[in-house]
Amino acid sequence: MVADPIRLAVVGLGAMGTRMLTAAQAHPAFTVVAGVDVVPRTLDVRVVTSLGDVLSDVDAVYLATPPAVHASQAIQALAAGKAVFCEKPLAVDLAEARAMVEAAAGRPNAVNFALSDMAATLEIERLLPSLGELRGVEVRLQFPKWPREFQKDARWLAEAEQGGFVREVLSHFVYLTDRMLGPLAVESVSADFPSAGAAEVAARGVLRGGGVPVHVSAFSGLAGPEVYEWTVWGTRRSLRLSQWAQLSTSDGGAWEPVELGARGSDSARLGLFAQAVRGEHPRDLADFASGLRVAEVVEAFLR
Ligand SMILES: NC(=O)c1ccc[n+]([C@@H]2O[C@H](COP(=O)([O-])OP(=O)(O)OC[C@H]3O[C@@H](n4cnc5c(N)ncnc54)[C@H](O)[C@@H]3O)[C@@H](O)[C@H]2O)c1
Structure with a gap:
């Protein structure tokens, strides 16, 4: 049963994570339960060093860690039944990106492409x-x-x-x-x-x-x-x-x-993610399948 407001963990508290943390703290659809970072951070939220420490306390996670970490954290959260809002790029390794799409089947999942709702x-x-x-x-x-x-x-x-x-x-x-x-x-x-x-x-x-x-x-x-x-x-x-x-x-x-x-902002996309957590499919929010298509093209440049 998803709480109202949705209990959220913000994972990765760097440039993007702290920006989204502020937006989520001000958003009526969310309560930010904790932040997660491997580096100690002093913020106006409880900060733990491992996602596993907070998973049982939340309904959803927002991942703003570096791209190579997205897959393991997303799959860990999805396996625990949590909704996942992941930063782009979905993953660096395409096999991992495909595993993320598989793990997300039937669960709320989204990727934060800033242009999606602009x-x-x-x-x-x-x-x-x-x-x-x-x-x-x-x-x-x-x-x-x-x-x-x-x-x-x-x-x-x-x-x-x-x-x-x-x-x-x-x-x-x-x-x-x-x-x-x-x-x-x-x-x-x-x-x-x-x-x-x-x-x-x-x-x-x-x-x-x-x-x-x-x-x-x-x-x-x-x-x-x-x-x-x-x-x-x-x-x-x-x-x-x-x-x-x-x-x-x-x-x-x-x-x-x-x-x-x-129209279009971090806060607005959080609102669309809240709709996704509640079982809707907002068309202006990208999902993991679209994140995978993008990753396949992007990684082709770098091979
Ligand atoms: N959608 C957008 O407009 C947008 C804009 C900027 C960045 N991003 C994306 O956000 C993500 C983060 O980028 P950033 O610029 O904030 O990077 P950053 O390096 O500033 O922040 C990443 C944070 O994750 C932490 N971290 C690393 N490994 C971790 C782990 N295993 N568990 C928990 N925390 C861990 C780091 O200590 C750091 O604080 C990237 O995927 C990036 O592409 C998206």
Whole structure:
């Protein structure tokens, strides 16, 4: 029997976990019972060092640990009958990602892709049929500094084993493309690593979804601005999502901004997860199956 509010443990209390902890503490659908981290943390919540110490006290767990840890913690929680909200990428090892999907069958499960409930995403989805024939999708990412400032303490992000911008950021745009075009096939993808064990500094590739080509171009460590750009080129009209939330349109002339309402946030996605815990399937919340499709594409770049 799930309690009301839902009893939640926040696992991994770094950059993302502490952000979500604050959102969950303010959310009426949740009571945060404990935080879990292998490093001692002083926060306004009970903090334990092992997920096993709190599992019997909660209905659900939110996992914000580094990606290589997601599978074991998710499977442990699911086996104990708990709902799991997992950070992206679902996992690094694809066999583990598949095991997560299997373990999640019949249990509430979700992946935190930040674009899943954003106003821009819903507007792209609404406008897609009006674009004419789709010539292609382009994804362009640039990071002058990697890891970015807000994750400077997350050293694993600078390492190839579980970090890099392909997993950390491209995964969000692969999710968006998968959602708009359908499952993506990998045609030709690769990445450049500056030294053994270091995360990639360049990645490029061609994917295809529903017959539409998807071109990816991404770099880090360059002199230039931080860029997040996703464009869908149509024969009648095209759409560009810039810097996560700014949507523009062109019917052949200059890009014109598209007015968007305020929608989509950590708190809103927690609300969607609460609905999932209660047995609903909110369409603007990604599930493990979608997380697996994204992981399969992302890992192909890094092989
Ligand atoms: N959805 C988003 O917009 C978004 C944004 C940033 C990060 N993320 C994701 O969140 C996750 C965490 O990223 P971060 O930037 O917070 O990293 P981080 O390194 O800042 O935090 C990870 C925390 O997990 C702890 N940890 C490591 N192993 C553990 C274990 N076995 N048990 C408990 N705690 C453990 C670390 O001590 C650290 O405090 C990653 O999957 C990342 O991709 C998602």
